[in-house]
Amino acid sequence: MRRGLAEYLPKHTVRGVVSSYDKSFPNSPTDVERFLIGAQCTAVRRRGKVLMIDFDSLYSLVIHLKMTGQLVYRAEAGARFGAGHPNNSLIGELPDASTRVVLELNGSQPAKLFFNDQRRFGWMRLMPTIQIDSIDFMKKLGPEPLAADFTVASFLERLERRPKSAIKAVLLDQSVIAGVGNIYADESLWAAKIHPASRNDSITTTQKKRLFTELRAVLQMSIDQGGSSDRNYVDASGRRGSYLTFANVFRRQGLACPRCGQEIVKIRVAGRGTHICPREQRIAS
DNA sequence: CACTTGACCTGTCCGC
DNA sequence: TGCGGACAGGTCAAGT
Secondary structure, eight states, X not given: OHHHHHHHSTTOEEXXXXXXXXXXXXOOHHHHHHHTTTOBEEEEEEETTEEEEEETTSEEEEEEOXXXXXXXXXXXXXXXXXXXXXXXXXXXXXXXXXXXXXXXXXXXXXXXXXEEETTSOOEEEEEEGGGGGGSHHHHHOOOOTTSTTOOHHHHHHHHTTOTTSBHHHHHHOTTTSSSOOHHHHHXXXXXXXXXXXXXXXXXXHHHHHHHHHHHHHHHHHHHHTTOBOSSSOXXXXXXXXXXXXGOSSTXXXXXXXXXXXXXXXXXXXXXXXXXXXXXXXXXXX
């Protein structure tokens, strides 16, 4: 999503903002008027699951889409993609019932950025760019798993922070490693043949090293595939991600394990729906 | 303290 | 067909 927005938004100027749900965008109209209206986008960044849209006012929109949030860019009157272009039909006319905020933009042509969020869990917030790193959520975030300097050694060290938890709960903990959600936890644990409910400190170093490799492979593969659309996720132009067509266990309960043919089952671990091959992922606790 | 569970929301799906 | 309940890709506060 960041990659898509980074192609569209820079050099666009905010012409207006329409917000229909205060919890989605709690900033006061005064702040919006002073620091967002008239500001020009300079960059789109990501840290963990958080998106940041920077402006030349030295303010940024910090955005968390949670589970059902979307950020969709549309040129006005559908001019950008043209009638009949597939991007125009993937999600219907916007705004729709899930639209919470609309940023009206001036770029090479007038455009809008729609923040849609069916479950209203997501949020966006305007704040000084320099302050982003000091909000609690960002301070606690663990390292980026795909960063060049994120090594096996640092992975093992980070895991030490929660020795007694189920390994899946540790992977989902954003303060241990940033950005891993339910899909990628299940997929990487299957790839490494580790049971998600295994206590962290009962897993061998060899297995954890394998997990490191598989987790990075799964994340990279998903980025290459444009993400994972279960039902709500779309990228900046409204396209769904195709990673789930490559998923081995996620949402595949009742189907055969691609490695051994055993039936995949769905269980509950760390309060989350969890998918495993019961033959290859044996509990170690 | 370390860790787990429920709340926040709306829409969908499944079983009766 | 209608209805209740479980559940959903996340995170925080409150609980054990």
